[in-house]
Amino acid sequence: MKLANRVQNLKPSATLAITAKAKALKAEGIDVIGFGAGEPDFDTPDNVKDEAINAINEGFTKYTVVGGTDELKDAIIATLKRDHNLSYERSEILVSCGAKHTIYNITQALFEAGDEVIIPAPYWVSYPDQIMLTGATPVILQTEESNKFKIDPEELRKCINSNTSAIILNYPSNPTGTTYSEDELRVIVDICLENGMTIISDEIYEKILYGDNVHVPVAALSKEARESTILVNGVSKSYSMTGWRIGYAAGDKEVISAMSKLQGQSTSNPTSISQMATIEALNGPQGFINERAQEFHRRKNYIVTRLNSIDGFSCFDPLGAFYVFPSISGFIGKEFNGKKISGSIDFTEFLLEEAKVAVVPGIAFGKEDYLRISYATSMKNIEEGMDRIERAVKQLT
Secondary structure, eight states: OOOOHHHHTOOOOHHHHHHHHHHHHHHTTOOOEEOOOOOOSSOOOHHHHHHHHHHHHTTOOSOOOTTOOHHHHHHHHHHHHHHHOOOOOGGGEEEESSHHHHHHHHHHHHOOTTOEEEEEESOOTHHHHHHHHTTOEEEEEEOOGGGTTOOOHHHHHHHOOTTEEEEEEESSOTTTOOOOOHHHHHHHHHHHHHTTOEEEEEOTTTTOBOTTOOOOOGGGSOHHHHHHEEEEEESTTTTTOGGGOOEEEESOHHHHHHHHHHHHTTTOSOOHHHHHHHHHHHHSOOHHHHHHHHHHHHHHHHHHHHHHHSTTOBOOOOSBTTEEOOBOGGGTTOEETTEEOOSHHHHHHHIIIIIOEEOEEGGGGTOTTBEEEEOOSOHHHHHHHHHHHHHHHTTOO
């Protein structure tokens, strides 16, 4: 059979591939510590699980409307109002099967051949491929560790031309953990608005922030910003509901309607049981979110300190999310058992083989000579994993 051109150059998700490889090794009895998955190790809150069980017992197991129930849309609307004083109507909300599905729907609804979409790098691994699936062109805007991996406004201007349709923002960032102050965000957003660009704002990590950092949604900056922004969020990270697969978009009702038509011809509604659980998550107690963010903060401090104490690593101190993105440039060119470390793929293979630690190569995020390490795992695993990495890299010559 002949494969369609659109999938010929499509790359598998690097994060999912690393996680799958680590799980396969564990299934063989090999003791692997996995730092690959962007998945909180905390359990879904009991009240949320109980609501899902109630939904099953009450027979809420049938199809729902394609874009999510009115009750769930109302819970999302109330959340955006409560947290950010943003006002939306039901016609401006679409619930999908996770934030990844949400972004896929957005790209399919908005872009086609001839369009260019700016993606700051390091980026989440799926952004460029989802853009390419539409026939549009991803334009990679590199950011630098020396600028805390933040967009340089002048570099942004250089990427914009008559074909530029949109930009994808993700803050706090996967993989770097950087984020923006309101003033920094305004500068970037104003440039986009001046050029008539759509802003896809992926804010899935908004509740995992450290220190004095405060999350400001793009849509909250101004009326014009709200009209030009499709806000993306969900319950996977903040509520430890990765497997429940609920994400949502908030934005222009015509775009939302187009996305709903696409969803109606692909997945139909998100799982009915997960929708009921999400209503409880959004409407129920919220205090545990800050408690878990504090635990992530503790883990972050430990892992950054450990990495920066190991010769060869240089690690930016994240402002949010639950990843570190250390530079491995100090190891490039070194060898072990005759095998040379030429880049991030070589280094991740070395760590998996010699340290039995699974991390994700930076090249998957558009930044060579870096790694992504998820600290959404226990302190016990983090401590043991750092010990293994430190012992392994001492063998490089």
